[in-house]
Amino acid sequence: MREKRLVFKLTGVIIAITGAVIVIHTVPVLVWYLVLIALVLVFVYLMLNSN
DSSP, X not given: OHHHHHHHXXXXXXXXXXXXXXXXXXXXXXXXXXHHHXXXXXXXXXXXXXX
């Protein structure tokens, strides 16, 4: 039973990595830069307002 759970976990991880690679390579670089800038702005906002 334990080996079965390990196989399901590994299969899930492989599917997730494959999906991430497909998404990363199909989305334009500009979108990733916009997401990165948005995340940095949210992080700075949270740091400044956590008094």
